[in-house]
Amino acid sequence: RPHTKRRTREKWWWVMTASSSEVIKRQTVALAASPSLAFNNLSHNGASCAFIHQTEVHFAGAPVVPTPVVGAHPVMSVKWLRTSMLVYSTTVAITFLSWDGAKFTELLSFPIPDRPVTPLRDRVARGIALLQKSNSVLVGSATGAVFMFHIGQNSVQHAHTLQGPCGIICDIAAAADGTTWACADESGCITVWQDTTQLFSFPQTGHPCVSLAFYDDCVIGAYSSGHVRVFSTKTKSKLVEITAHSRCINAVAMHPTLPMFATVAEDSFVRVWSFAAGCKDFRQHESIDAGHLLLTGVQWSGNDQLTLAAYDTPELVLLPVDSHGVGQQ
DSSP states (O other): OOGGGOOGGGTEEEEEESSOEEEEEOEEEEOSSOOOSOTTOOEEOSSOEEEEETTEEEEESSSSOOOOEEOSSOEEEEEEETTTEEEEEESSEEEEEEEOSSOEEEEEEEEOOOOTTOOGGGGOEEEEEEETTTTEEEEEETTSEEEEEEEOSSOEEEEEEEEOSOOSEEEEEEOTTSSEEEEEETTSOEEEEETTEEEEEEOOOSSOEEEEEEETTEEEEEETTSEEEEEETTTTEEEEEEEOOSSOEEEEEEOSSSSEEEEEETTSEEEEEEEETTTEEEEEEEEEEOTTOOEEEEEESSTTEEEEEETTOSEEEEEEOOOTTTTOO
């Protein structure tokens, strides 16, 4: 790659596609605080982005930017559910907030159960997903337990605590059918569930599976080893393994409508992957060198745009992505 084209300090990025390469100018959104180094540290509700900064949750991008949520304990995970509910977890509690466009209202603060004579790490909650059909929220924990909450019209209630084979949970993702979901742990094990029923597991790999996404009946897992593995819940088998990055992947984001997903990693690369129907013929669609940025979160903020968060960088990056031809293989 020609060194003269790598002008990241001047806000220019080198983009490589399957057939060409070009230099693009990045757009940024200034932040009041910089994102922490945490897996999946960016969530988008269509109007506003939320991210973790130490013991706080900060926001950007909306016409009315919410006031930061400030606490006393480290925040481990944050996620917008639809446009009006925010869920975040700390080392002591899982909190549900309702957003009316002007202010937050707390619906529930659920204390994470503490087991006797165990380290504080066992109280960490991480990984948040919404089951559309039952209107339930799933939150993982460091004990391997998954807490299920039922969302009412103006209330949230703890409904179940599910214990499967998972160890320390890193992430949870839900499928579009509204009932199927999966959790991934620090051993690389991915367990698939149907509502409250455990179905089966894909074996551990020895490296944490830090981020999950669904496309139809396929589970996409991103690992600290830099690999992406895609599994079929229909055949209960691994479909493909991709050596995607040279360092730990920190987040994966599925495109809202197309068979395409993005990954970001500690190697400072953004990579966009596309595939054909049936989760076949995976290929690298784009590769973007972010230079000095340690990328920690990624979200689709439109059909042709990614929003990126980087550790210790007081700005979000808006990155155009050409989706022409995707889904037509």
